[in-house]
Amino acid sequence: xxxxxxxxxxxxxxxxxxxxxxxxxxxxxxxxxxxxxxxxxxxxxxxxxxxxxxxxxxxxxxxxxxxxxxxxxxxxxxxxxxxxxxxxxxxxxxxxxxxxxxxxxxxxxxxxxxxxxxxxxxxxxxxxxxxxxxxxxxxxxxxxxxxxxxxxxxxxxxxxxxxxxxxxxxxxxxxxxxxxxxxxxxxxxxxxxxxxxxxxxxxxxxxxxxxxxxxxxxxxxxxxxxxxxxxxxxxxxxx
Amino acid sequence: xxxxxxxxxxxxxxxxxxxxxxxxxxxxxxxxxxxxxxxxxxxxxxxxxxxxxxxxxxxxxxxxxxxxxxxxxxxxxxxxxxxxxxxxxxxxxxxxxxxxxxxxxxxxxxxxxxxxxxxxxxxxxxxxxxxxxxxxxxxxxxxxxxxxxxxxxxxxxxxxxxxxxxxxxxxxxxxxxxxxxxxxxxxxxxxxxxxxxxxxxxxxxxxxxxxxxxxxxxxxxxxxxxxxxxxxxxxxxxx
DNA sequence: ACCTGAACACCGTTCAAGT
DNA sequence: ACCTGAACACCGTTCAAGT
Numbered sequence: 001x002x003x004x005x006x007x008x009x010x011x012x013x014x015x016x017x018x019x020x021x022x023x024x025x026x027x028x029x030x031x032x033x034x035x036x037x038x039x040x041x042x043x044x045x046x047x048x049x050x051x052x053x054x055x056x057x058x059x060x061x062x063x064x065x066x067x068x069x070x071x072x073x074x075x076x077x078x079x080x081x082x083x084x085x086x087x088x089x090x091x092x093x094x095x096x097x098x099x100x101x102x103x104x105x106x107x108x109x110x111x112x113x114x115x116x117x118x119x120x121x122x123x124x125x126x127x128x129x130x131x132x133x134x135x136x137x138x139x140x141x142x143x144x145x146x147x148x149x150x151x152x153x154x155x156x157x158x159x160x161x162x163x164x165x166x167x168x169x170x171x172x173x174x175x176x177x178x179x180x181x182x183x184x185x186x187x188x189x190x191x192x193x194x195x196x197x198x199x200x201x202x203x204x205x206x207x208x209x210x211x212x213x214x215x216x217x218x219x220x221x222x223x224x225x226x227x228x229x230x231x232x233x234x235x236x237x238x239x
Numbered sequence: 240x241x242x243x244x245x246x247x248x249x250x251x252x253x254x255x256x257x258x259x260x261x262x263x264x265x266x267x268x269x270x271x272x273x274x275x276x277x278x279x280x281x282x283x284x285x286x287x288x289x290x291x292x293x294x295x296x297x298x299x300x301x302x303x304x305x306x307x308x309x310x311x312x313x314x315x316x317x318x319x320x321x322x323x324x325x326x327x328x329x330x331x332x333x334x335x336x337x338x339x340x341x342x343x344x345x346x347x348x349x350x351x352x353x354x355x356x357x358x359x360x361x362x363x364x365x366x367x368x369x370x371x372x373x374x375x376x377x378x379x380x381x382x383x384x385x386x387x388x389x390x391x392x393x394x395x396x397x398x399x400x401x402x403x404x405x406x407x408x409x410x411x412x413x414x415x416x417x418x419x420x421x422x423x424x425x426x427x428x429x430x431x432x433x434x435x436x437x438x439x440x441x442x443x444x445x446x447x448x449x450x451x452x453x454x455x456x457x458x459x460x461x462x463x464x465x466x467x468x469x470x471x472x473x474x475x476x477x478x
Numbered sequence: 479a480c481c482t483g484a485a486c487a488c489c490g491t492t493c494a495a496g497t
Numbered sequence: 498a499c500c501t502g503a504a505c506a507c508c509g510t511t512c513a514a515g516t
Contacts, residue, residue: 107350110349111346111350120416120419120420120423121419121420123397123420123423124419124420124421124422124423125422127422127423127426128421128422131422131425137425137426137429138429140422140426141426141429141430141443142448142451142452144395144397144426145394145395145397145443145448145451145452146395146448146451146452146455146456147395148387148388148389148393148394148395148452149387149388149395150387151395154387155384155387156383156384156385156386156387156388156390158362158383158384177359180359180360180363181359181360181362181363182363182367183363183364183366183367183370183379184359184362184363184366186370186376187366187376187379187380187383190376190377190380191380204380204384209381209384209385212381212384212385213381213384213385213387216385216456216459216460216463217385217455217456217459219459219462220455220456220458220459221455223458224455
């Protein structure tokens with residue numbers, strides 16, 4: 001009747017489409033890591049000759065653009081309530097949730113230089129939350145810059161989760177820390193003591209760090225806003 | 240007497256060293272762009288067989304680590320005066336100055352996952368400025384995260400300086416901006432009106448944006464510091 | 479007109495053969 | 498013991514030959 005049980009019959013492979021290519025690339029990167037994603041490997045995954053991809057994707061760069069496009073497009077459009085601090089916080093945490101689902105998303109997004117429609121929409125929506133809260137256009141502009149890649153939900157990693165070097169050199173480095181880097185050693189010690197139950201070794205609570213930094217910035221913006229801050233008027237404040 | 244004027248005599252090529260390899264790679268990337276830096280091309284630049292590089296550099300990853308290592312190592316060790324806001328500001332602007340000298344530095348630094356000695360030293364020195372100013376170890380820890388890649392002197396680029404796509408699609412995108420992205424359009428319009436003399440098209444004053452964001456964060460830290468902020472005590476503030 | 483195998487011009491890195 | 502040419506196992510992309 002059909003091809004079930006007969007491995008020699010070609011699978012009725014679904015026709016290729018840009019969306020199918022991009023989604024396959026995403027799950028391939030999820031499973032195998034972004035560094036092992038190649039046009040040839042992806043074509044193989046799709047049971048297709050490499051050249052067939054170029055009908056739906058202009059180049060590998062375009063493929064990567066399309067991959068982040070999908071993920072950014074999936075960011076939840078959290079509702080605006082008119083309380084801009086709350087609204088912005090919610091929206092950015094939604095972005096964080098979307099992007100954290102793919103371990104490679106941060107690196108790829110940071111490597112992109114093109115602006116895609118979904119990225120523009122997200123940025124426009126986020127700016128709109130500030131403007132709806134009554135912030136001036138100028139202040140909103142500067143705040144968007146100030147958020148940095150935090151607007152995508154990223155917090156700086158001080159020490160990579162998995163040091164690339166082998167364990168012995170990692171241990172050597174850690175043992176040498178107190179002598180040569182007393183300040184970092186103190187911080188690391190306090191972080192480890194403070195979170196004895198997290199049990200993640202030298203890591204930090206990324207979510208807590210993210211929210212601390214986000215609130216720090218939003219508070220500063222609130223201050224600038226109520227102070228009716230304007231650009232080029234005040235110059236640098238004395239300190 | 241010597242080889243001057245005789246092109247057939249082999250140049251007495253300086254013996255290779257890790258430092259010479261790294262510095263040649265840096266200036267090669269400065270001139271030709273990081274994307275066209277290859278082990279083979281670098282070897283060719285040094286009049287050497289590709290394999291010879293592997294005596295001084297374990298891999299291309301190690302080469303890139305070494306390149307940022309040199310640049311980070313060149314960050315000026317600005318003096319500490321005990322006024323931590325001033326000291327931190329100065330040190331971070333010094334980092335910015337060093338890294339901005341190489342257009343590829345930001346991308347490469349952000350792609351690194353390993354911690355190198357020079358990076359550790361810089362981080363230790365920067366933390367030390369906060370601690371010397373009387374900030375608690377905990378607050379210093381969180382602030383280091385909050386600075387994000389701003390601690391290296393980077394500000395978020397909202398729109399890449401040179402859109403990768405061709406000019407016509409760029410124009411099409413810009414013309415479609417007001418209709419679909421009213422908030423971004425308002426920001427772009429204000430930015431262009433506000434800086435009529437900068438004449439850099441749709442760009443922003445990166446230095447001004449950087450200092451705005453840096454001061455925003457440092458002010459917030461000052462507030463947390465004088466409020467004797469401690470972690471896990473206050474949880475989220477109501478809003 | 480469409481599709482695709484082979485080819486092109488590269489990579490980073492290994493390895494064995496030569497000195 | 499040291500050095501290195503050739504080779505290996507890939508890349509992204511072009512292109513001409515086949516249907």
